[in-house]
Amino acid sequence: MNARLTYEELTTVLVEIEAVLNSRPISPLSSDPSDYEALTPGHFITGSALKSLPEREVAANINPVDKWSQLLARTKWTTDHANIAKDAMNLVHEDNVPPQRWQLGRTINAIPGKDTRVRVVDIRTSRGTNRRPIHKVAVLPI
Template sequence: MHFNQRGRRPIKVYLCVFVCFLSKACHLELVPDLSTNAFIAALKRFFARRGISAELFCDNATNFVGASRELKAITDLIWNDSGKQQIVDQCSQLGVSFHFIPPRSPHFGGLWESAVKVAKQLLVRSFNSIALNYEELVTAIAQAEVVMNSRPLHPLSSDSNDYEALTPGLFLIGRPLNCMPEPFDEDILKLSATNRWKRIVAVHHAFWRRWSLEYLTLLQERSKWSSVCNNIQPGILVLIGEDKIPPGQWALGRVHQVHPGTDGVVRVVTIKTKSGLYKRNIHKICPLPIGDKE
């Protein structure tokens, strides 16, 4: 990533991504360079804000050896033997057990790799060549973190009148994470205005739009019809694909009634939400990753 300082050339910075194995909550830290000290400083900020972890797992830079000159710099500056030992020593002083995954085994870190993909690819694409200063970049990253931690994971209860879902943010602060209300304007994504605050809002909306669509796509399984799939059942909590929803506000509802066709396959359902009943086809909805078992 790059940020601008007035009258100077853009400066490259890096993003450190922390992921909780239990709640899937994400924490994003901006680091100035690839040095071991910069990583340890980011680790201390993470501990100060989120609490000290019992165990930490990290990928090994030899996964990417030969990929590029920049990735080789990571190996030279952080993941060399002295750098690794310095990180392990710092963590051991706090009672934290630090683990590196085996060399050339990226599949060992699939959980955090998916978070890195979202944080890096979607955030960079959302910038859309926008020149941000350091304060604006930190704000945009913080808002992206809120969006990532707002995704629904599991129904809070099996009550048919409960439309709330468990989110990673609920684990972090004990209540849902909410973004500051900002009106959705399709024109703001084009970013033709010179107002610097609008730049941050544009990045926020662009990231939300990309992430919400991608998350909805991930939940909707696409497979060949080699076997019969179970029909959607009434009462389950589903995520509704709606346009122009404010960032961090997911459209959730419970299936109130199913409408099977002549072949017995349910393709249309009636969904009950806080604002009323809506009829949608099943391609516009998807059950949460872990649905009700009743």
């Protein structure tokens, strides 16, 4: 893609990307199952988690078809992944909420489908217990 952004648009996009990357959980801060905090790159920079900038629309003169074509490459179903283990730390996807505000939780129960692959999990968060489909959960590596 050959997109052209103004200096202000490029700077804004780069600052937002930096904030998102530095707010992304790396691993649990402790092995305690009741701890819902995760280590982020922000901890190495400032000693605590960073808060990203609020989301806002950036108007650019880029063809929407070109933007969409970048999102089409999918490898989700071509690689085999291990089932979620009990007490694994997860990010729980919530619709209409930016990723920096998704809840952190721990898996308390994994429910397999007919093919023995885990399809649904029960997750304990600081707000209580939720049952989520596996595609709404991101497991943090330990």
